Amino acid sequence: MQALVYQGPGRKALEERDRPGIQASTDAIVRITKTTICGTDLHILKGDVATCKPGTVLGHEGVGIVEVAGPGVSTFKPGDRVLISCITACGRCEACRKGMYSHCATGGWMLGNSIDGTQAEFVRVPYADTSLYPIPAGADEEALVMLSDILPTGFECGVLNGKVKVGGSVAIVGSGPIGLAALLTAQFYAPAEIIMVDVDDNRLAVAKRFGATATVNSSAGDAVAQVMKLTGGRGVDTSIEAVGIPVTFQLCQDVVAAGGTIANVGVHGCKVDLDLARLWSHNVTITTGLVDTFSIPMLLKTVQSKRIDAAQLVTHRFKLHDIITAYDTFSRAAETKALKVIIEAGGVL
Ligand SMILES: [Zn+2]
Numbered sequence: 001m002q003a004l005v006y007q008g009p010g011r012k013a014l015e016e017r018d019r020p021g022i023q024a025s026t027d028a029i030v031r032i033t034k035t036t037i038c039g040t041d042l043h044i045l046k047g048d049v050a051t052c053k054p055g056t057v058l059g060h061e062g063v064g065i066v067e068v069a070g071p072g073v074s075t076f077k078p079g080d081r082v083l084i085s086c087i088t089a090c091g092r093c094e095a096c097r098k099g100m101y102s103h104c105a106t107g108g109w110m111l112g113n114s115i116d117g118t119q120a121e122f123v124r125v126p127y128a129d130t131s132l133y134p135i136p137a138g139a140d141e142e143a144l145v146m147l148s149d150i151l152p153t154g155f156e157c158g159v160l161n162g163k164v165k166v167g168g169s170v171a172i173v174g175s176g177p178i179g180l181a182a183l184l185t186a187q188f189y190a191p192a193e194i195i196m197v198d199v200d201d202n203r204l205a206v207a208k209r210f211g212a213t214a215t216v217n218s219s220a221g222d223a224v225a226q227v228m229k230l231t232g233g234r235g236v237d238t239s240i241e242a243v244g245i246p247v248t249f250q251l252c253q254d255v256v257a258a259g260g261t262i263a264n265v266g267v268h269g270c271k272v273d274l275d276l277a278r279l280w281s282h283n284v285t286i287t288t289g290l291v292d293t294f295s296i297p298m299l300l301k302t303v304q305s306k307r308i309d310a311a312q313l314v315t316h317r318f319k320l321h322d323i324i325t326a327y328d329t330f331s332r333a334a335e336t337k338a339l340k341v342i343i344e345a346g347g348v349l
């Protein structure tokens with residue numbers, strides 16, 4: 001089969017690999033129909049993710065069809081169409097029993113990290129019963145690819161942790177796929193204001209279409225003043241960090257109102273300054289966390305009922321044999337206007 005393989009920092013290649021086989025009775029082999037590329041894959045390629053060893057097939061998002069179900073898999077059978085969670089969960093360990101699947105003792109973020117991932121024709125999914133979700137008949141599979149990672153991440157780590165509420169004010173710093181996923185799912189709670197902050201006018205225009213009430217281009221360096229002006233000098237009840245660099249975390253600290261919450265979603269590769277001297281006396285809460293994907297079943301219903309339109313995040317489509325071009329398009333998003341790219345892997349039975 002064809003698979004996109006991480007070959008070490010800065011290097012990747014589409015290789016011919018053996019199809020994965022069942023290794024544990026609870027495994028399933030899924031024939032990938034659609035997958036995508038994540039900002040996290042670019043982090044791996046930069047050499048930022050030590051747990052991902054050269055030789056690993058990348059990718060942790062996707063939908064497909066069960067090809068083989070191990071004898072211990074009871075929920076799925078060959079031919080079932082499934083959504084793959086980016087988080088693999090045994091469902092039984094202490095962390096899983098708390099719903100903290102990202103810290104599953106024998107699972108967590110494995111696909112495209114510690115084991116081969118979804119940017120291939122086939123993938124082995126451990127603990128299939130608790131790591132796959134059935135796809136309803138007639139569902140838009142491109143939209144569902146957004147449920148493997150980005151919608152649950154934006155919702156759980158941004159909206160829920162950030163305590164977005166009716167009539168509240170929200171600033172989302174970073175209008176990439178994750179920031180936009182937070183923007184889409186924040187609207188479940190009908191906040192009065194959602195201010196999107198980014199350096200890219202195209203992404204801010206997309207945010208406007210997706211429901212932002214105001215946008216701020218931060219490239220001029222006056223983003224704090226602009227957000228303060230938009231909020232009558234108070235700042236926002238929730239500031240969501242969806243970039244992962246010190247300057248954007250600082251912005252989130254600078255615009256949060258007294259009693260507000262800073263919800264960190266971004267993947268940080270270095271330390272940031274914490275303005276504790278100001279934050280403590282303003283009753284500010286800071287939240288961090290990996291996505292657990294416990295919200296996938298709920299989000300699936302909202303996509304099915306068209307409460308949110310997840311498919312609008314898809315800007316480009318490629319075949320698996322063209323995945324190198326897809327990476328190039330995705331990594332030059334400012335020029336190509338890429339948000340999420342769909343990779344079609346075949347998957348016809
Ligand atoms: Zn991802």
Ligand SMILES: [Zn+2]
Binds near residue numbers: 089095096106
């Ligand atoms: Zn577990």
